[in-house]
Amino acid sequence: METVKIYTYTIIRVATEEFSDKVPYCTGIVEFPSGKREAALIHGYEDGMNVNIGQEVYFLGQLENGLLRVSFTK
Amino acid sequence: MRSVSIIGIGETKFGKYPEKSLRDLINEAGEEAIKDANIEKERIQALYLGNFAGQQLARQGFMSALASETLGLGDIPHVRTEGACCSGSLALRMAQMAVGCGAYDVVLVGGVEKMTHQPTGIVTDAIASAMDSINEVPYGSTFPGQFAQIANRYFYEYRNVKKEMAMVAVNAHKNGALNPDAQMQKEISLDKVLDAAMIADPLSLYDCSLVTDGAVFIVVAATEIATKISKKRVIDIIGSGHAGNTISLFTKDPITSFTATKEAARQAYDMAGLSPKDIDFAEVHDCFTITQIINTEDLGFFEAGHGADAVIDGIINLEGKKPINASGGLKAKGHPIGATGLSQVYEVVQQLRGDAGMRQLKKADIGLTHNLGGSAGVCVVNILEGR
Numbered sequence: 470m471e472t473v474k475i476y477t478y479t480i481i482r483v484a485t486e487e488f489s490d491k492v493p494y495c496t497g498i499v500e501f502p503s504g505k506r507e508a509a510l511i512h513g514y515e516d517g518m519n520v521n522i523g524q525e526v527y528f529l530g531q532l533e534n535g536l537l538r539v540s541f542t543k
Numbered sequence: 544m545r546s547v548s549i550i551g552i553g554e555t556k557f558g559k560y561p562e563k564s565l566r567d568l569i570n571e572a573g574e575e576a577i578k579d580a581n582i583e584k585e586r587i588q589a590l591y592l593g594n595f596a597g598q599q600l601a602r603q604g605f606m607s608a609l610a611s612e613t614l615g616l617g618d619i620p621h622v623r624t625e626g627a628c629c630s631g632s633l634a635l636r637m638a639q640m641a642v643g644c645g646a647y648d649v650v651l652v653g654g655v656e657k658m659t660h661q662p663t664g665i666v667t668d669a670i671a672s673a674m675d676s677i678n679e680v681p682y683g684s685t686f687p688g689q690f691a692q693i694a695n696r697y698f699y700e701y702r703n704v705k706k707e708m709a710m711v712a713v714n715a716h717k718n719g720a721l722n723p724d725a726q727m728q729k730e731i732s733l734d735k736v737l738d739a740a741m742i743a744d745p746l747s748l749y750d751c752s753l754v755t756d757g758a759v760f761i762v763v764a765a766t767e768i769a770t771k772i773s774k775k776r777v778i779d780i781i782g783s784g785h786a787g788n789t790i791s792l793f794t795k796d797p798i799t800s801f802t803a804t805k806e807a808a809r810q811a812y813d814m815a816g817l818s819p820k821d822i823d824f825a826e827v828h829d830c831f832t833i834t835q836i837i838n839t840e841d842l843g844f845f846e847a848g849h850g851a852d853a854v855i856d857g858i859i860n861l862e863g864k865k866p867i868n869a870s871g872g873l874k875a876k877g878h879p880i881g882a883t884g885l886s887q888v889y890e891v892v893q894q895l896r897g898d899a900g901m902r903q904l905k906k907a908d909i910g911l912t913h914n915l916g917g918s919a920g921v922c923v924v925n926i927l928e929g930r
Contacts, residue, residue, distance in 0.1 A: 483685070498792065522696065
């Protein structure tokens with residue numbers, strides 16, 4: 470399975486209206502092996518989890534609407 | 544381009560004003576600036592008005608026409624400028640260029656935002672509209688989230704400066720307590736800042752700027768005319784720079800230094816024939832505490848990665864060698880988005896005139912303003928000097 474590296478991240482605790490029922494969650498920028506970077510919500514975050522820049526996470530492909538799907542777990 | 548000066552300033556107190564309409568805010572600050580400039584309204588040839596989110600926050604677009612009507616400016620041309628948190632500075636930049644090239648002699652510049660009547664979710668949404676709605680917003684980031692990502696990357700590339708960020712907040716509140724127009728009138732302890740709830744890790748509540756109602760107006764004139772009209776110290780715009788960059792954060796490289804700031808600053812320093820060491824004091828865009836630290840590096844005041852050292856050493860305090868945000872900044876004076884860049888100019892003019900009261904700086908001959916929009920997607924830098 471393809472992996473991408475966390476270039477930077479944050480844990481959102483106060484969200485926009487659309488995301489307010491999902492807090493806390495991890496969003497950030499991931500770097501593909503090609504060096505290309507994209508914004509991504511990194512699914513599977515649980516509060517207190519250790520997240521680090523450079524950490525590898527899973528790229529699960531794109532949703533129908535084109536959104537990237539990135540996750541801490543497979 | 545001919546020389547351009549500032550001859551009048553006016554602002555409302557910043558804060559929560561549910562009872563005041565947009566018209567009230569515009570009227571209060573606009574009339575004060577015109578009176579301060581010692582001019583009749585008939586002399587004003589154009590209006591440039593900064594506003595960011597009138598439609599979303601106050602159901603009011605076309606803010607330039609609202610302001611022109613409120614102030615009774617007749618049939619003069621007016622235009623609204625919008626560049627996220629840089630909207631106000633863009634109005635001044637357009638005015639400075641128009642007067643500089645001789646299109647007008649006397650121009651009114653304003654900025655206004657009314658925000659506090661809306662719940663946090665609506666305000667967060669409105670501010671998030673300055674991010675890429677296709678490639679960023681659907682991944683759940685917010686504006687604190689953008690600058691939190693910048694902070695985490697900064698910690699990774701240099702060192703963890705969470706404590707110094709808290710000291711930036713403490714200093715902002717200390718200065719704001721000396722500014723009668725500031726939204727926050729109380730000092731705050733380092734422990735209280737460090738213990739506050741997280742908004743977007745590593746940014747906690749007091750790392751974030753305020754949600755504010757307020758308006759600021761400035762009268763700009765060609766220097767040759769300004770010196771004949773003004774009864775106060777004429778303030779010359781000796782340097783001005785404006786640079787853009789991408790809307791999104793992930794397209795920037797690096798994200799721990801802002802290209803737009805560096806280019807706008809280069810233009811302003813070149814025009815003024817000055818270097819960072821010549822600047823006595825500055826108002827810089829502290830939308831978040833980490834942003835202030837990065838800005839002071841990008842403006843050339845401190846080396847990259849060492850902005851936080853200057854905070855520890857007290858260099859940025861009112862008594863320091865390079866006072867930053869004597870007004871209290873966006874953090875404590877407030878951040879009425881469309882007016883913020885002009886609020887910075889208001890402070891520098893007050894300092895240069897010697898009218899800054901309890902927070903008056905000892906050496907205030909040359910001051911700089913730095914206003915950033917969005918995720919560092921646009922920047923305006925001004926260098927002002929008293930004549």
